[in-house]
Amino acid sequence: MRNIEFHNRENEIKEIRAILDSRPTLITFIYGPINSGKTELINNLMKSLPETQKVFYINLRGRFISNYDEFIKVLFDVEHEERYGRIREFLKPIVNVLPDSYSGIPIPKDMFLKLFKEKDVEDAFVYIETVLRAFCESGRAPPVLVIDELQVIGDLKVDGLLIYKLFNFFIRLTKELHLAHVFAATSDSLAIVDVYSEAMLDGRCRYLLVDDFDYETTAAFLGKYGFTDDEKSVAWEYCGGKPGCLVELICSDEKDRAAKKMLTTKVSQLKDLLDYLNYTKPRITIGEDTYMVEKEDVVSILKRFIDAECIDDEGLNRPAKHFLIKDNILFLDPDIGIIKPQSRLNLLAVRKVIANV
Numbered sequence: 001m002r003n004i005e006f007h008n009r010e011n012e013i014k015e016i017r018a019i020l021d022s023r024p025t026l027i028t029f030i031y032g033p034i035n036s037g038k039t040e041l042i043n044n045l046m047k048s049l050p051e052t053q054k055v056f057y058i059n060l061r062g063r064f065i066s067n068y069d070e071f072i073k074v075l076f077d078v079e080h081e082e083r084y085g086r087i088r089e090f091l092k093p094i095v096n097v098l099p100d101s102y103s104g105i106p107i108p109k110d111m112f113l114k115l116f117k118e119k120d121v122e123d124a125f126v127y128i129e130t131v132l133r134a135f136c137e138s139g140r141a142p143p144v145l146v147i148d149e150l151q152v153i154g155d156l157k158v159d160g161l162l163i164y165k166l167f168n169f170f171i172r173l174t175k176e177l178h179l180a181h182v183f184a185a186t187s188d189s190l191a192i193v194d195v196y197s198e199a200m201l202d203g204r205c206r207y208l209l210v211d212d213f214d215y216e217t218t219a220a221f222l223g224k225y226g227f228t229d230d231e232k233s234v235a236w237e238y239c240g241g242k243p244g245c246l247v248e249l250i251c252s253d254e255k256d257r258a259a260k261k262m263l264t265t266k267v268s269q270l271k272d273l274l275d276y277l278n279y280t281k282p283r284i285t286i287g288e289d290t291y292m293v294e295k296e297d298v299v300s301i302l303k304r305f306i307d308a309e310c311i312d313d314e315g316l317n318r319p320a321k322h323f324l325i326k327d328n329i330l331f332l333d334p335d336i337g338i339i340k341p342q343s344r345l346n347l348l349a350v351r352k353v354i355a356n357v
């Protein structure tokens, strides 16, 4: 596997740095299509922050979270027994006793067990608030709290939707107490739409789009790995500027073949999906109601991409639209109200398959 260096993202980094340089007032939602480099950007940025600015990075992906207990386990980095001596010093002042590497919010084991037993998510939040306050009062820059892959807990209920409790907590940390910079990243554009229309968050958050690279950035990225002009053209034609996809090509010895293979896979996935719709009408819940998805509505949305790369998010059949977004074929950007395929490969596959439906 080749070692791939972090590339560009100058504008996004500038924007995040400006946020970090000011007092925390809003939650920042980092969103963008799948594999566009949200997590990579966050990780890269975290590495470049000064030692004094503490970052708590919690990645929900790959963590099995179906209830409160599991959520709490992910949120905290439980101190091991052997660190117990240091933990006694924990609250005086907290900043000096943190271990060098951790990901969740550090917590002594006994306190964790207590919170864990009482099953009250608000207790956990009070604890986190106390930790963050200790940082702020130590006179350092406000800590940074990042929750990545927020989509994992999208539907999780803990006496009501957990996500709303989290949002309320984030509002408290930013707008009300100015204790921490809060970033929440997700590739679930429907979740962002929900956030967008959520009155509770109105005026309390900002959005930062991390999209696929543009052509110049893509060409410069591939140039670093010795791509010829022809290979760059193939990469752009098949993968567009999707970093995840470009990395695959960089690692492949036969770029042309690898690109075509990726498209073949997408085409067969799409054909399979359309075939599935011949037999089933999937159910989609929007708000309180459940709707059936009709194949003809799905096809009619996809047909719009025969001559367009992106379309207006208006007048489309809503269940079919939600289905295509949930299935990661389309991406909706609520900030500008447009819908586009999740990737160039998706666009090509749609054009290939839909012409024959």
Ligand SMILES: Nc1ncnc2c1ncn2[C@@H]1O[C@H](COP(=O)(O)OP(=O)(O)OP(=O)(O)O)[C@@H](O)[C@H]1O
Residues within 6 Å of the ligand: 004, 005, 006, 007, 008, 009, 032, 033, 034, 035, 036, 037, 038, 039, 040, 041, 149, 186, 187, 243, 244, 245, 247
């Ligand atoms: N700026 C970049 N420079 C180099 N490689 C990158 C860059 N951005 C992303 N990548 C690579 O592309 C792949 C996908 O990136 P990443 O996982 O960050 O995407 P993501 O948007 O977080 O995906 P998801 O939507 O699944 O959460 C990774 O292999 C990553 O290393």
Ligand SMILES: [Mg+2]
Residues within 6 Å of the ligand: 038, 039, 040, 148, 149
């Ligand atoms: Mg990610």
